[in-house]
Amino acid sequence: MQIGSYKLENNLILAPMAGVTDRPFRQLCKNLGAGMAVSEMVGSNSLIRGSKKTLRRANHKGETTPRSVQIVGADPKMLAEAARINESSGAQIIDINMGCPAKKVCNMLSGSALLRDEILVMQILEAIVQAVSIPVTLKIRTGWDKNSRNGVKVAQIAERSGIQALSVHGRTRSCFFQREAEYETIAAIKAAVNIPVIANGDILTPEKAEFVLQKTQADGIMIGRAAQGRPWIFREIDHYLKTKQKLPEPSIAEIKSIMLGHIDNLYEFYGKESGSRIARKHVSWYTKGLTHSAKFRDTFNRIEGPEQQLEAIHRFFDELIL
Numbered sequence: 663m664q665i666g667s668y669k670l671e672n673n674l675i676l677a678p679m680a681g682v683t684d685r686p687f688r689q690l691c692k693n694l695g696a697g698m699a700v701s702e703m704v705g706s707n708s709l710i711r712g713s714k715k716t717l718r719r720a721n722h723k724g725e726t727t728p729r730s731v732q733i734v735g736a737d738p739k740m741l742a743e744a745a746r747i748n749e750s751s752g753a754q755i756i757d758i759n760m761g762c763p764a765k766k767v768c769n770m771l772s773g774s775a776l777l778r779d780e781i782l783v784m785q786i787l788e789a790i791v792q793a794v795s796i797p798v799t800l801k802i803r804t805g806w807d808k809n810s811r812n813g814v815k816v817a818q819i820a821e822r823s824g825i826q827a828l829s830v831h832g833r834t835r836s837c838f839f840q841r842e843a844e845y846e847t848i849a850a851i852k853a854a855v856n857i858p859v860i861a862n863g864d865i866l867t868p869e870k871a872e873f874v875l876q877k878t879q880a881d882g883i884m885i886g887r888a889a890q891g892r893p894w895i896f897r898e899i900d901h902y903l904k905t906k907q908k909l910p911e912p913s914i915a916e917i918k919s920i921m922l923g924h925i926d927n928l929y930e931f932y933g934k935e936s937g938s939r940i941a942r943k944h945v946s947w948y949t950k951g952l953t954h955s956a957k958f959r960d961t962f963n964r965i966e967g968p969e970q971q972l973e974a975i976h977r978f979f980d981e982l983i984l
Contacts, residue, residue: 891947
């Protein structure tokens with residue numbers, strides 16, 4: 663799959679997720695088979711103001727190509743400026759968020775709330791495409807609610823505006839993450855445009871990935887929540903699509919090794935104090951379903967500091983391996 667001048671190693675993409683797809687997690691998923699990984703959304707207002715937290719979200723130092731940064735906002739001029747700032751900081755692809763269903767985002771008329779104003783959608787897309795020399799992509803939902811599914815029309819606006827790839831979460835904003843994903847709508851969107859379309863929603867297994875690609879005829883798929891605690895899902899899907907055979911589940915020892923590497927990168931990226939707090943949710947995801955993991959998580963989430971965390975992790979996994 664190709665986006666602008668960037669040819670991806672495969673058509674599997676890590677979805678942008680707030681509080682999750684930071685640089686350590688993006689790079690980990692790339693190392694484990696993702697063809698591309700999109701940053702968590704960066705607010706245009708806070709980026710222009712130079713917020714430390716926001717600048718960290720857009721940090722892709724040392725990340726492998728292509729480096730995609732997602733921006734969110736409602737003002738075409740501010741979004742265009744945010745896109746320019748990211749390009750000058752090394753972003754290679756700008757992704758625009760018009761899919762986030764969160765109330766705090768939609769109340770600012772950003773995210774999926776923009777789907778209710780097709781004229782503003784066009785103004786935003788044209789402003790950003792004209793502001794940068796790198797490819798611009800877009801993420802949307804199928805519409806605001808079941809009575810206003812305008813994903814096909816928005817996709818056509820995007821193509822005319824110069825958007826070079828489109829990711830579609832197969833639900834309306836009002837559905838949030840409930841109900842089954844609308845693969846028929848994604849298929850209709852794919853049939854209506856000539857730019858690459860990436861299908862997103864409920865892709866949890868290699869078999870489901872193959873089904874969605876066949877059902878929608880999409881050019882690629884985007885994995886979000888299924889990668890939390892399972893970043894190896896990308897290599898599993900990639901192997902299955904190429905061979906029609908399933909890879910064995912990672913061993914307990916490999917899970918431990920992957921998790922420890924991830925946590926070390928979190929400590930380095932955020933600092934020990936913040937890194938140890940952020941590590942808690944990832945450790946919870948990695949250990950879900952393992953023997954005695956509920957008791958371990960309850961204890962782990964009360965531990966302060968990297969040294970104590972690492973000691974607890976080694977003790978837990980060593981007991982499982984023995």
